Amino acid sequence: MAEMTKTADASGERGDEDLLSPVPDDDGAPFWRYAARGELRVQACADCGELRFPPRPCCPHCHSFADTWHLTNGRGRIWSYVVPHPPLLPAYAALAPYDVVLVELDEAPRIRLAGNLVSGPDAPLGSVPPGRIRIGARVQAVFAEVNGVTVPRWVLERT
Amino acid sequence: MPGIKDATAVVGIGQTAFAKQLPESEKTLACRAILAALDDAGIAPAEVDALASYTMEETDEVEVAKAVGLGDLTFFSKVGFGGGGSCATVAHLAAAVATGQATVGVAWRSRKRGSGPRPWRNTAVQLPTPAQWTRPFGLLRPADEIGMLARRYMHEYGATRDHLFNVALACRNRANQNPAAMMYDRPLTREMYMTARWISEPLCLFDNCLETDGALACVIVSAERARDCRQRPVYVHSAAQGLPAQHHGMVNYWNDDPLTGPAWTAARHLWKHADLTPEDVDVAQIYDAFTPLIPLSLEGYGFCGRGEGAAFTEGGALEIGGRLPLNTGGGGLSEAYVHGFNLINEGVKQLRGTSTAQVPGAATCLVTAGEGVPTSALLLRN
């Protein structure tokens, strides 16, 4: 069973040291291992090729248990977003209001990844003013390290 | 196959007070609500042989049965997915009674959500698989997850905050008629709504349900037995649960159309087994943990077309005398938030003719459970 762990470290310069880290289950673990290498990959059926997310043990289309991890180009568009305000967990309250975006991947529009739109790979949550966020905006995955875990973040594509 | 159509009836309802903080324990509140419901029905606790509640209910069957003196139980079930399970508790009992597995069933929910901890603060017991994809990014609370759907819905269909206000106002107006409602003496204005603090943009404080301590219960018996009970029977005409193919967790962002949720699945089954259509529904109790669930559910249950749920709320449609009077006790937004169980009891009150905001001559009522999560629904008639 995957649970969220929360480090008790004192907050650092970016203020994100108390953010929740993903605790993967068996099926999700490869996603985070590839993210640590700076790759945004999604699970694909090794037999029929269908992409699937979230990861699971077998293919709902052909029932194969063989999988591969498809390297995406990391591009997508904002499908929707919210701007949370307190009450929140303390580390998130400290950064609020921040955005959470849902990005639909160019290569598989049914796959929509939750994440944060930031002004650069190392910028904190909330670094893009909410007024600059638009549904449909093109974004690109970047990677940031939080508590020793690499997570995808999103930046606006340069136009 | 005979099915469950009109085979069973709700013959007793009970509830405790609703408040931000009640001194008694959840177990004590559960016992009080259950005994009140049995007393309302005129049925002795020793006759009860079936129970149903939510997996999130913390008082288990053993504790309830021995505290209130129930008889030998031959059927007991719990339904998962939080507020999605509300109507399914009644549906499971209806199925058990209709098939002879039990004769007197009690469904209940007791919760100290008003004075107790907020579930989303417990990061160790989040839904395990979905959580890794959402929580680290600060999508922490149900309000954030539903806010995501709400923003997209507004974008795709031109829904506005005024539409969400229509929902909040209808519920508040009914609560202002209901002395048991937490918001009984607290009117809501458009200005209050539009200037309220944000919870998760685009949702503000008044788009979110209350935090309540309280408990409710109801009693289900066969239609035959119901004719001899103290109260006018309210028949379970149709019932359904809904877990769509390829669904996922609290909300499903990973299918072709996240704005088509479990309500659509439950609705297809509900209407297929009913003699009624949405046009025949006199009053509706629609699960309202968040205002956007109302337009989404109006579409899902077939009261209007896809994308028309927001416009449906215009012109006082949800008020008494409107096209579909909604949540006539005040709902989760303004009466009490007890995982939707108060919507079931309010549906029964309407069909007995005893609601504090009675729809004249109401003969049919739709009650729904949480949309977004795997859900359930009941079609009641008198």
Ligand SMILES: [Zn+2]
């Ligand atoms: Zn396959």
